[in-house]
Amino acid sequence: MKILVCISNVPDTTTKITFTNNNTEFNTNGVxxxxxxxxxxxxxxxxxxxxxxxxxxxxxxxxxxxxxPTIRKALAIGATxxxxxxxxxxxxxxxxxxxxxxxxxxxxxxxxxxxxxIDYNGSKVASMVGELLDLPSVSIIKKLDIEGDKVTxxxxxxxxxxxxxxxxxxxxxxxxxVAEPKIPNMRGIMSARTKPLTVIEPVDVKTFSExxxxxxxxxxxxxxxxxxxxxxxxxxxxxxxARVI
Amino acid sequence: xxxxxxxxxxxxxxxKSTFEAVSYARAIADQNNTNLVAISIGDVSNEELTALGKxxxxxxxxxxxxxxxxFINQAYASVIAEAAKKQGADVVVLSNSFSGRGLAxxxxxxxxxxxxxxxxxxxxxxxxxxxxxxxxxxxxxxxxVELTSANKVIALIPNxxxxxxxxxxxxxxxxSVEGNASDFKxxxxxxxxxxxxxxLPDADIVVSGGRGLxxxxxxxxxxxxxxxxxxxxxxxxxxxxxxxxxxxEHVGQTGIAVSPNLYIAIGISGAIQHLAGVSSSKVIxxxxxxxxxxxxxxxxxxxxxxxxxxxxxxxxxVKEYKASA
Ligand SMILES: Cc1cc2nc3c(=O)[nH]c(=O)nc-3n(C[C@H](O)[C@H](O)[C@H](O)COP(=O)(O)OP(=O)(O)OC[C@H]3O[C@@H](n4cnc5c(N)ncnc54)[C@H](O)[C@@H]3O)c2cc1C
Ligand SMILES: Nc1ncnc2c1ncn2[C@@H]1O[C@H](COP(=O)(O)O)[C@@H](O)[C@H]1O
Numbered sequence: 001m002k003i004l005v006c007i008s009n010v011p012d013t014t015t016k017i018t019f020t021n022n023n024t025e026f027n028t029n030g031v032x033x034x035x036x037x038x039x040x041x042x043x044x045x046x047x048x049x050x051x052x053x054x055x056x057x058x059x060x061x062x063x064x065x066x067x068x069p070t071i072r073k074a075l076a077i078g079a080t081x082x083x084x085x086x087x088x089x090x091x092x093x094x095x096x097x098x099x100x101x102x103x104x105x106x107x108x109x110x111x112x113x114x115x116x117x118i119d120y121n122g123s124k125v126a127s128m129v130g131e132l133l134d135l136p137s138v139s140i141i142k143k144l145d146i147e148g149d150k151v152t153x154x155x156x157x158x159x160x161x162x163x164x165x166x167x168x169x170x171x172x173x174x175x176x177x178v179a180e181p182k183i184p185n186m187r188g189i190m191s192a193r194t195k196p197l198t199v200i201e202p203v204d205v206k207t208f209s210e211x212x213x214x215x216x217x218x219x220x221x222x223x224x225x226x227x228x229x230x231x232x233x234x235x236x237x238x239x240x241x242a243r244v245i
Numbered sequence: 246x247x248x249x250x251x252x253x254x255x256x257x258x259x260x261k262s263t264f265e266a267v268s269y270a271r272a273i274a275d276q277n278n279t280n281l282v283a284i285s286i287g288d289v290s291n292e293e294l295t296a297l298g299k300x301x302x303x304x305x306x307x308x309x310x311x312x313x314x315x316f317i318n319q320a321y322a323s324v325i326a327e328a329a330k331k332q333g334a335d336v337v338v339l340s341n342s343f344s345g346r347g348l349a350x351x352x353x354x355x356x357x358x359x360x361x362x363x364x365x366x367x368x369x370x371x372x373x374x375x376x377x378x379x380x381x382x383x384x385x386x387x388x389x390v391e392l393t394s395a396n397k398v399i400a401l402i403p404n405x406x407x408x409x410x411x412x413x414x415x416x417x418x419x420x421s422v423e424g425n426a427s428d429f430k431x432x433x434x435x436x437x438x439x440x441x442x443x444x445l446p447d448a449d450i451v452v453s454g455g456r457g458l459x460x461x462x463x464x465x466x467x468x469x470x471x472x473x474x475x476x477x478x479x480x481x482x483x484x485x486x487x488x489x490x491x492x493x494e495h496v497g498q499t500g501i502a503v504s505p506n507l508y509i510a511i512g513i514s515g516a517i518q519h520l521a522g523v524s525s526s527k528v529i530x531x532x533x534x535x536x537x538x539x540x541x542x543x544x545x546x547x548x549x550x551x552x553x554x555x556x557x558x559x560x561x562x563v564k565e566y567k568a569s570a
Pocket of ligand 1: 482534
């Protein structure tokens with residue numbers, strides 16, 4: 001079983017998001033970058049599925065050299081090898097196009113992404129890669145099991161779930177429930193330094209979207225405190241003032 | 246040119262988020278002086294379809310092919326992209342629902358269209374541009390995205406655009422398409438949808454519990470309050486990590502992002518990762534025994550007190566309000 005896991009390099013979840021250059025650029029000053037939490041889940045499941053020499057796990061990232069610590073972390077967690085497409089990830093379409101090109105030349109049985117990247121939150125890459133390769137894709141899964149050449153996934157839907165069986169290969173975006181993220185151990189960290197990390201150049205492709213600027217949400221006014229024994233007052237305010245009930 | 250709206254249904258019924266997306270698409274059609282075509286796929290009654298006219302659809306394409314009864318994103322994308330081509334639609338709108346998120350990117354690739362996922366407001370078309378505001382950084386910010394391609398796909402976040410009723414009627418046309426054989430590899434084995442519970446991403450009101458509630462055995466009062474308000478249930482990450490509640494209720498940066506009219510947080514501290522997923526709620530109520538809890542800084546209304554005393558009192562007050570209303 002050959003598995004490809006797409007990984008992204010994102011600001012740590014505790015980051016306070018600010019912008020520079022007249023709100024046109026994300027301020028990376030002092031920001032720590034991490035492996036996208038959902039990609040950790042994808043990686044953990046890939047490692048479980050290939051446990052005991054039952055295949056390989058390749059991680060791919062579209063990013064500049066600055067993402068290499070995150071790629072090494074994925075290797076330390078247990079990926080077999082890594083590929084970095086040496087380019088700024090312009091948007092999800094650009095990323096998906098690069099990943100799909102790589103897969104065309106190097107086929108995989110299963111392609112995993114995270115459910116979404118926590119910076120641009122598109123949930124787009126999995127479906128776009130699927131479309132580019134004419135493969136089935138499931139964008140947000142909570143469970144994934146493989147039996148022979150078929151995969152059974154549980155997909156999240158509003159107020160419930162859907163179970164699908166699909167012949168491999170497929171592209172799937174993993175969410176919580178698929179696996180518990182793994183923490184690298186000492187041996188993993190040591191071996192990560194020598195595992196293969198191949199850098200390839202991007203293919204040219206036209207893009208269709210540009211981020212023009214950013215905004216931060218308007219701050220809220222002062223909180224109105226209501227005495228703990230006057231819940232009727234709260235109900236009254238929610239009805240009369242806020243008009244939400 | 247025209248605008249195409251994909252109207253998602255759940256078990257043959259349209260949801261509020263679908264009507265929001267229709268209203269939104271109508272407004273885009275109006276911006277461009279063009280018509281709005283809706284496409285519905287699956288087993289939807291004529292009566293239900295007619296309702297789409299009320300929100301401004303001029304024409305409804307009804308795809309009732311048995312093979313397409315259940316949602317398969319690959320096949321639905323083929324059908325919608327083909328409809329867009331046949332109708333000459335250059336803007337395709339859909340809801341940023343769970344299914345919409347698996348569908349929109351595939352449509353965008355087929356139409357070589359720029360995709361604005363997670364859209365929260367109408368496009369700004371000043372000067373011939375097409376700029377859409379979308380959520381970014383897990384709700385911590387917004388990005389203004391310019392779509393530079395001729396075709397455009399927009400996935401609208403539920404609860405971000407108000408339903409607008411129009412007094413129009415739409416004519417329903419059958420639209421038949423086959424889809425490609427390779428589109429039907431996925432087989433649906435089971436669909437489980439609880440009908441008695443309000444679905445979290447579309448809910449108007451959300452009642453959420455955190456670690457301050459001490460254990461799953463204490464969720465009875467949270468459920469009662471939610472039931473009275475017609476609210477969906479949510480929780481903080483440690484609550485679902487501990488198995489007190491299912492993962493599908495976990496909200497925040499690494500959970501579901503919600504933007505209800507009212508979010509009631511009980512025994513939740515208000516960590517930055519939690520706030521990311523809930524801060525676009527219109528009104529936030531916080532119940533926490535610690536007056537220093539960070540959540541109070543982003544709340545509209547707050548009660549400093551022990552949840553085990555405050556929530557039962559709140560339940561009583563809501564009951565009283567309901568009885569008098
Ligand atoms: C990578 C990463 C991603 C994360 N993503 C998310 C996410 O998506 N969503 C999320 O929620 N968290 C997320 N977290 C976790 C987050 O950092 C916090 O740990 C979490 O939100 C805290 O949950 P809590 O408020 O329920 O618990 P606590 O922080 O333990 O807070 C409990 C609160 O309850 C109050 N309390 C206690 N007893 C009572 C009582 N009797 N009555 C009233 N109040 C009481 C306390 O004063 C306290 O404020 C993430 C963390 C990391 C590292
Ligand atoms: N630059 C990137 N390189 C490789 N994979 C990526 C990159 N950006 C996003 N992905 C993958 O696509 C998933 C969804 O990202 P998005 O569509 O941006 O929400 C992420 O969880 C990653 O698995």
